[in-house]
Amino acid sequence: MRGTDVELLALVHRSDTAREAYVAGMVPFSAVDGPGNRFVVFLQGCQWDCLVCHNPCSIPVHPPGMRTTPIAEVLAAVRDAAPFLTGVTVTGGEATLQARFIRELFAELAADPVTARLSRFVDSNGDTEPEVWSELAPVTDGVMLDLKALDDEMHVILTGHSNRRVLESITDLAGRGLLHEVRLLLVPGLNDGDDVLRRTAGWLRAVDPHLRLRINAFRREGARACARDLLEPGPEDLARYRATLGASGLRVGPS
Template sequence: MSSMSARVAEVIPFSWVDGPGNRFTVFLQGCSFDCLACHNPQTIPPRRPDTRDASVAELLEEIRSAEPYLAGLTVSGGEATGQWRFIRDLFGGVRADPRLRRLTTFVDTNGHALPRVWDELLPVTDGFMVDLKALDSDVHRRLTGRGNELVRDSIRHLHGSGRLHEVRLLLVPGVNDAPDQLARTADWLAALDPDLRVVVIGFRRHGVRPEFQVLLESTPELVAFAREVLERGGLRTVVTV
């Protein structure tokens, strides 16, 4: 059994919004980005006073308690891949456990990780859900504090591996919703795979830090418009939230 432990912000034993079906979701503490639109900014620092150190064995026991009701396990954040060795060992533990091995394993990520991290996770991970905060690197930097070169590489790499479950686009009005940028995003993603599942999420201010409460919320009309642009660009599986 692995002796790894992780800095855990929160565990949700039953979630319907973190991948397919009912999922046990682990939110790891610490993030490589500092997004203006972050709904969980308390997960950004590497550690907080209430951060829990949880071992692989402890979490496997908690997952076993919920197992009859689960379709799978998701690790999210913060940024999950900041503690990728823990994910590798946790998912490896799931695969090695006769009761748990039927569960699917997913990672919810901002995509800012090197190819070797994905290659370590691929043997034990069924699917990756990757955020693309903006196609243009300068817009991405404005939104997150970092450029998106690694994110774009990750999307290509994971798609090539056959494990890219979906790409998520968070629409922040006035920041990343310009029609030409949406059209170029559609072109880029459709060139990768027109059947790629793309999820458009309307920005809400809930949970966002006080200094960023000035950001505008997405309207249903904007989300519908974005979907139309993406579909016109050749994407056949666009979902809105």
């Protein structure tokens, strides 16, 4: 893990303002990054190094030669697309590493008559502190959060990190009414057994019985060479996931 870079970036973005960020890319229209038609901002950098990462290029916190993007540039791009949008989603990498930038961006979107009606969502791996959610909550409409594994041992295998703060974030966000969706990335033979699916659904249901669950099937495309031997879920696996998770009474979305 690139500890020094992560700590440096966290320090920068906990200063009073963050008017620019490391932005890996922007997509003006997406139907898969939250409700409706969304403008998506991909922030660069992640503190994890997941075996199953589908976009490892987004992990380095400060790739050599990458410039920072001023907030005005992002706002201008959102304004241009605004008539066709439902909302804006900030994702990553791990978006909350640049939380101050998100707060500034969302506050300006809310204050601008052209963009004020757009919903503002964050897509996160959940590995952050309650203080970060407190900072984002006043300007954020919803958070989509990944849960890579309920069992910590498997979580460490998949991500290199404990899931303690992820579980805390799920509980915290549900309590604030900000948890839009939890996404399960399922990999055959690793985290997709019936027992763990049942326990995961049970744990989530205890947190929020109205929680929305989304199944993300692992796909090798885009993954690193070390993940190419992992299996992809087939149609029968997906049907089993839906049935097992759905038996909990939670709403289960498509893969």
